[in-house]
Amino acid sequence: MSLPDAVAIHFERHAQALLGSLGRLARQPFATFLTVVVIGIALALPAALYLTVANMRAVTDGLGDTVQLSAYLALSTTAAQAKQAATAIEAREGVGDAVLVSPDEGLAEFRKLSGIGDALEALPDNPLPWLVMVRPSPPHDTPEALEALAAELRKIERVELVEADTAWVRRIHAIEDTIERLVLLVAAVLAAGVLAVVGNTIRLEINGRRAEIEVTKLVGGSNAFVRRPFLYSGFWQGLGGGLLAFVLVVAGLAALGPFVDQLSAAYGSTFSLRGLTHEEWPVVVGGGALLGLIGAWLAATYHLRRIEPRA
């Protein structure tokens, strides 16, 4: 037999097993459907959790960009002193840029944003101090470095108050980290569940085809040959489960999307939920197929070894 022939035969045998296993699954639609649904839900759950974290990160990473320090100068500070202080601040290591905001500018902005402009008119004097808005330069923009920088700035003359309210950003990041861990944990547990479900289905399938397996072994079928259709069976069920998980996630996003849009609009944000990317959805679908294959391999290897022909 020439090599191309051998390869062609190899593919033909696999194609037969592939289609044969698909046909057998189609002949038991209800059992197949149940297995696929269980796998689909088991995969959709970690995928949904993952998307939750990814979306949370998309929101909070935007906040990370705006991390800055506000250095308020003493009320008695003159314009010249303020300029001096701003220059001193800008000279510090870790400071990207420092913008000086005069009390008048501050009042104008406050009037514009707060919506209580009329009430401000009633004030006899401008109550605002000079303000220096400090944006840290990249290596110094972590929450920890920010605290250190704030402590440095407090030492500068005429600086009265430095606000670096980064604690809440830190908390959100910690929550995201925790959920991310949870995703991994849930995914691992559910992956084991998928293996068990596929394994059990394959075990039942093997029991149902015991006679065929025995006869095949009697006439010289190797374990690999006998196992092949079961591997494909597991592959199809896993693939079906993966596709179902994908559909469930898309449906879930479609159902939640309008509400999230409404919510973010209420906060004046243009944020909207993101779904699975072109890199991510193949992982869900392919992961399902791979888990199906592994589950089938484990079950088939274990159970087929126990079936030895009697004569």
Place this chain on the structure above:
Amino acid sequence: MIRFDRVFKRYPNGREALSELSFELETGEMAFLTGHSGAGKSTVLRLIALLERPTRGQVFVNGKNTAALRRGAIPAFRRQVGIVFQDHRLLDDRPVYDNVALPLAIGGVPRREMDKRVRAALDQVGLLGRERSFPLELSAGEQQRVGIARAVITKPPVLIADEPTGNLDPELALEVMNLFQRFNAVGVTVLVATHDVHLLDRFRVRRVHIEKGRLAAVPHVAA
């Protein structure tokens, strides 16, 4: 071609099936394996098909010492031994074609070659044209012939049969035995376990007679 050398076989339940059994079948020879029920006939066939391993002693098939075969080599070994069962062990949910083609499918024979050889094998057993039938649509004799077609389709040098005529009436049994003789005539080594007295009288072939797990002299039966 088949050689038993002081073979001792004890099953895990403690039953001693064979003790010190030695015999030899030359290449191209045909023999009946006879003896009472429980004498060890089935054990002999199971050892040849490597469904069992001897407790002691050696079994040679096709010039190979079966004791030297690893587990992974057993499937390839079995493809060199055609086996016919009393209950024929066909897959009832598959048509005749699939049943007969099974050993070829395992061996990876291309479809066109498969078609040709299935037809040839069915022709040899007189069932050409029944490819699409299902086993349960066939008579007992026809089912057994399908089983024989499956056993010989890989052209194995050795053919063994366990009471192949046990469920058949004398006329059909004769037909089946004629088939075995035809295969033997083209050089296949054939060992048929049977206790069918009519057949033993009718076919003048060598008898390997075992009693209590040992080779014994062939008893003279008053015909």
